[in-house]
Amino acid sequence: MNYKDKYKLAAFDVDGTLLVPGDLVFSKNIKNMFLELKKNNVITTLATAREFASINNFLEQLNPDYFIGANGSFVWDVKNKKFIFTNVCNKEDVIKLYDEFATKVEGFQISHFDKVFKSPTTNTNTWYSKPFEHKFEDYSADKLIDDQIHLITLNQPDPKKVQELVKNVTKFIKQNKLDLEISSLWSRGIFIAPPMSNKIHALEKLASYLNLGLENIIAFGDGENDYEMIKNVGYGVAIDDSSNELKAIAKDICFSCEVDGPYHKLKELEII
Numbered sequence: 001m002n003y004k005d006k007y008k009l010a011a012f013d014v015d016g017t018l019l020v021p022g023d024l025v026f027s028k029n030i031k032n033m034f035l036e037l038k039k040n041n042v043i044t045t046l047a048t049a050r051e052f053a054s055i056n057n058f059l060e061q062l063n064p065d066y067f068i069g070a071n072g073s074f075v076w077d078v079k080n081k082k083f084i085f086t087n088v089c090n091k092e093d094v095i096k097l098y099d100e101f102a103t104k105v106e107g108f109q110i111s112h113f114d115k116v117f118k119s120p121t122t123n124t125n126t127w128y129s130k131p132f133e134h135k136f137e138d139y140s141a142d143k144l145i146d147d148q149i150h151l152i153t154l155n156q157p158d159p160k161k162v163q164e165l166v167k168n169v170t171k172f173i174k175q176n177k178l179d180l181e182i183s184s185l186w187s188r189g190i191f192i193a194p195p196m197s198n199k200i201h202a203l204e205k206l207a208s209y210l211n212l213g214l215e216n217i218i219a220f221g222d223g224e225n226d227y228e229m230i231k232n233v234g235y236g237v238a239i240d241d242s243s244n245e246l247k248a249i250a251k252d253i254c255f256s257c258e259v260d261g262p263y264h265k266l267k268e269l270e271i272i
Helices: 028-039 058-062 091-101 130-135 159-175 199-209 224-232 244-249 261-268
Strands: 009-012 043-047 066-069 074-077 082-086 107-112 115-118 136-138 149-155 181-186 189-193 217-221 235-239 252-254
Touching: 009 199, 028 043, 028 058, 028 261, 043 058, 043 199, 066 199, 074 199, 082 199, 091 107, 091 149, 091 159, 115 130, 130 136, 159 181, 159 189, 181 224, 199 217, 199 224, 217 224, 217 261, 224 235, 224 244, 235 244, 235 261, 252 261
Parallel strands: 009 043, 009 217, 043 066, 115 136, 217 235, 235 252
Antiparallel strands: 066 074, 074 082, 107 115, 107 149, 149 189, 181 189
């Protein structure tokens, strides 16, 4: 099969897929991968939980064509600096959720365009948050703007309590008829966003915009928030240190980000 002709859009999760967690600079191979994809007329997009506050200078380092951020809450045209698609949270719904859960979790974060509003219990001294700690502000309801709230993150450091948190949040959303849902989980918490706010839905929007289908996409990921993306694109590739559940539904597996797995897989498939 000529993979280069079939797959016209390449989507990449960032942390744990392209970048070792805690690192801030991409390897030479990963940077070259984006250049080589562009030379071969393959469109590129990041697809990550990161948003404008947390993306650091990653767009400048990699120069992708598009940026799917906040787990699919928006698609950003990097070159033309405009949104292709957005799916934002209702301000009043976010306030209700904050009032109910901010004191019950280890951290409550509201991603708000290029800043993050946090609860008093939020720890920003982590490998993920520390580099953009200056973009965190203490939560205040009057700071929220209706069309700029992309993602809500609830932190629960005890993995055993995450499912209990899922149950309580789901019940509260249903009882209060909030236009929100748990979009994905991670080992230490949950992501909350409007319905249909996930990486695969954002990729569908981007593919349609580009006159492509999901069958024309190759995607790489390592986390639970990559599950639907890896399962439903034309060629989903899981990182070899991801969960057995993710690897089971992937069409292929590549080496870890420590050794530039996605780069070598694209070389193997002769897409670059």
